[in-house]
Amino acid sequence: MLCPFCGFETGDLDFCIRCNRHIKPYRQIASLANYYYNEGLDRAMIRDISGATENIKQCLKYNKYHLDARNLLGLLYFETQQYVLALSEWAVSTSFYPENNIANEYLKEFEYNPTLLSNSDIAVRKYNLALDYCRDESWDLAVIQLKKVKDILPKFIPGLQLLALMYIKEEKYDQAKKLLKQATQIDTNNTLTLKYLKEVREKIKTSEHQKKKKDNILSFQDGNDTVIMPTFTQKIMGMGGTIANILIGFVVGFMAVYFLAMPNARLNAKKEADEEIGRMSSAISTKENSVTALKNEIDSLTNELEDYQAKSDVAESNDSLIKAYMAYQEEDSAKASRLLSRINKDFLGDDGSKLYDQLSLSVNSVYLQELYDEASSDFTAGDYSSAIEKFEEIVGVDVYFGEGAPLYYLGQSYRHVDDMDNAKKYYAMYIKAFPGTNKAETAKKYVSDADIANAPIEVWHNPDVVEETVGETQQADTPTPTDQEAAANQAQIEQAIQEAMENQ
């Protein structure tokens, strides 16, 4: 510590070794000044500018040479845009400590930015003018001036406070509250600001309560009585009323869409669908036409093909007929029979058909008789498998051959090889085709009436023959054509062949 009398550095001693004075009280005063400085610094750091200003002023009252305290006081004034006060503090600071003093730097700010002070002067004049208006109770003029001050110096706390006071006076509490909140953001703990803010909040609360009460109650004079009752709108304008309004809004919106927008949408959709259907119909008719044309083409081609095949079949059938006849001449009944089976009678002419009928009668009667004899031999010899094959071949060519004897013996053969399904089948066919014969009576032992009814054969077309051959069927003989008939057939065949060859 410097000696307050001679300025000598005394260190921690309670007296000055140069002037030999007692300095303990001064040391205590300096300690007190430091305490206030620290307090002020803490407050400044939390933007309690008014509190910090008071602390720093207190500090400087104890120690006017406290450099940091004086510079900090200047900064606090500068922050609240009280530039003249800041200037004076820094000027005093530099007068005490001309060198190594940051206040010199702060003062240079004013030199570099001369508009700072000029604008400040304008605002300060307006503020002072507003203050005069206030004292003259010209509130409107004061408000106008203070608004201008606020525009120029937005952090000038006294200006904000005075404007808020004007708003409170005019009962513009919301505006006053906004201003005061702005002021608290600059200076958080300004007692005057907080006082006004509290007042404003109370006023707002009171006015809201009164407004609510006023809205809730309907009062009117009924004679000498004052009737007070809640309004109807207040009843419905609660939470339920809000929900009801929302629902009503939805319903109205839905109806508007349904009755206004939907018909147009439907009409457009229908129109588009009709157009689409028209396009599809035309496409379908086009396709149908093309399909019909293709079908016609197919039919014509099919006809051409059939004609071609018919021509081919005609030639083949005639050829087979001739070959069958030649085989018949060579007494090869089996070959003649095979060739006759290849012939399609429909492609033959009248003469060819006649020849076919006569030739097949001759060939088949001979061939089938031979085959029947062999089959009978096999059956007698007990070779039922071979007999079955031959009997089946005979039945395949002529089911009524030999008055049905092959049918009957086919059933017998199957019965002997224990194939009763096939045995029943052929027994039933025989019974159905040749009812009343002895063999039919025998066969009935093995089949039921249902089997007979379902047998795949028709009743033989020539019952007279059956009656004549009833007694002879037991011998399993078939009538063979007489030599005279054979000769007649032969002549007819030759004549028919000649005619067929000529036609071909």
Place this chain on the structure above:
Amino acid sequence: MIDFEEEIRRFSPAKETSEAEELIRNHDVTDVSDILRQMVEDMKMQQPVASNQQVQGENE
């Protein structure tokens, strides 16, 4: 309840730049140390006066 007259009286005019010089000149920088030192000086000044009066009394 705010008394507007009273509240307005709280506000003092702000200082303009033209007043800065005067403000600095009239800046009261007296601190407690100054006062204390002044008191000590005054006490020292009063001590010789008091001792002179005492000597004169003894002489009379």
